[in-house]
Amino acid sequence: MTEEQFKKYLKERYEPQVEWYDSRAVRNKRLYNYLLASTIIFTALASILIAFGGEWEKWTALGLTAFVSFSTTFVITFRYHEKWVAYRTTCEALKKQIHYYYAKVGKYGTSADPRALFVRRCEMWISLDTTNPPPFDLSGI
Numbered sequence: 001m002t003e004e005q006f007k008k009y010l011k012e013r014y015e016p017q018v019e020w021y022d023s024r025a026v027r028n029k030r031l032y033n034y035l036l037a038s039t040i041i042f043t044a045l046a047s048i049l050i051a052f053g054g055e056w057e058k059w060t061a062l063g064l065t066a067f068v069s070f071s072t073t074f075v076i077t078f079r080y081h082e083k084w085v086a087y088r089t090t091c092e093a094l095k096k097q098i099h100y101y102y103a104k105v106g107k108y109g110t111s112a113d114p115r116a117l118f119v120r121r122c123e124m125w126i127s128l129d130t131t132n133p134p135p136f137d138l139s140g141i
Helices: 003-052 055-078 080-103 114-127
Strands: none
Touching: 003 055, 003 080, 003 114, 055 080, 080 114
């Protein structure tokens, strides 16, 4: 792989993928934390309103309880936590590869074509099912 091809790969494929995984990780983390925090707060408020409130407070507590049911279902159904962790894992693995490449760490230092090795490893991470770990150990690179 030529230097020009490598730079093109970095600009057109690698960097957009790192940005995509990073933005998805941030988005899913925010959604997960928002829904979890609101579930905790609204559950506590509903309990207090039921215990100490009158008729209006009980109807408000009913609405809060419905929201808690929906937010809990969203967290489970849309797997925000699992997606956040998977996207962050892939993003950080991709970020490590560029540092390993420039530092000539592990196989990058001994490879006949470290640029091609970089592309292969990045494409492996990109193509992995984000819910499964890699099928082999990458810790020794």
